[in-house]
Amino acid sequence: MILTLPPSAGPADYLAACTSLGSPPGGRLLLVGEDPAIRRALREHGFALGAAAADVIVGLPGCDRADIRRALTANPRSDVVHAAVREPFVGVVALHKSGTNLVAALMRALGYTVSGEGTGPSPYPGGLWEKNEADYLPTLGPGSAYLVHSLPMPTVGGPLQYPRPLFSLWCENDFPVIYHYRDPRAVILSLIRYLLKQNVSGGFTGLPFHTMYARVLRSLPTGERRLTHAIDNLDSYLTWSFRDNAWLLDHPDVLTTSYETLVGARGGGGDHERDLAVAQLMVTLGISGDPADMAQRAYDPLARTFSQGRAYGWVDEFSEEHLLRFRRRHSDILERYGYPERGR
Structure with a gap:
């Protein structure tokens, strides 16, 4: 499943999205990009960050979509959550x-x-x-x-x-x-x-x-x-x-x-x-x-x-x-x- 969030998405949005994809607290997340607040919130709720075999690839706001694609190639069965605007x-x-x-x-x-x-x-x-x-x-x-x-x-x-x-x-x-x-x-x-x-x-x-x-x-x-x-x-x-x-x-x-x-x-x-x-x-x-x-x-x-x-x-x-x-x-x-x- 691919789940797209608005570019303004914050920690609560990412938490809800990862949970909705069936990744409970303790699930394995691979984060792409840098956002200290979102990273901290996910860790505090028990998610395992930087997992080699990820349940969900998380593209943080402002990350390069090419980096998400590379992560998906390495983890082809993972779901994806990322912030993006639909290309017109x-x-x-x-x-x-x-x-x-x-x-x-x-x-x-x-x-x-x-x-x-x-x-x-x-x-x-x-x-x-x-x-x-x-x-x-x-x-x-x-x-x-x-x-x-x-x-x-x-x-x-x-x-x-x-x-x-x-x-x-x-x-x-x-x-x-x-x-x-x-x-x-x-x-x-x-x-x-x-x-x-x-x-x-x-x-x-x-x-x-x-x-x-x-x-x-x-x-x-x-x-x-x-x-x-x-x-x-x-x-x-x-x-x-x-x-x-x-x-x-x-x-x-x-x-x-x-x-x-x-x-x-x-x-x-x-x-x-x-x-x-x-x-x-x-x-x-x-x-x-x-x-x-x-x-x-x-x-x-x-x-x-x-x-x-x-x-x-x-x-x-x-x-x-x-x-x-x-x-x-x-x-x-x-x-x-x-x-x-x-x-x-």
Whole structure:
């Protein structure tokens, strides 16, 4: 359970919160941050402070939420009490075919209104989000999450000299950004199935790339040939997705998530890993609630682009030759994102 207190919370508030989470006097607390009055009050009521295996992680007023997340990683089954204000706006970079619907559903479960790439057509003529992003972003009110498939770092004199509007907004304002990705081999396979209309909606958006590459895929006689062609010819697609956004992995204010972690047991992952990832997200955004409950509401096999939704389903489709081809061309992506050469 994640319990958020107002920034003005004092000793009595923390005592009540720790007790409400089922940690009686004598319970084990791990305190993050410094507040002598709250620390003294908890100790006087019999709580064991600084416990290695904590029942509750207590984020004291003014502490860094990143420190709470680190404590939660070391104590993944602990409840959390901390003082925070709910973040009014969230930027989400969810790589194409990496589970945009999963992330969008999770953000909705957390109480945000979600829009952007992968959530439906833009309300502007042409239906392209990036084209009208500068006009659209100022219309978003508190409680909004805006999704993009790519947020490259602009470079002076390079091909990406001008940032997209979300990047400029982030530079001017302090809001959390989530970076969500998936094993690139699963992305390739998901893209193939999507363009062959093997999903719930039975179709795909009519972008030029989708339309033309779907024709190429349909012209190939077997699934093995299609996968080989995609591995050999989608360098620019994988660069646009993974390489151009890898800088986000190093940004100290970006929270990273992956499809393999968020999908849970129903999608071939693990529920404990999923719940921890959602708890980290809730701490970052200042949201109270049960991470397991939030996560269970996010996995939606009826989503428009849903095909199979298995975290490691690609392993059964990749032959030894496919694995070798992918390593030869894209080993840098596997290494950068921490994916093993053979999957799990």
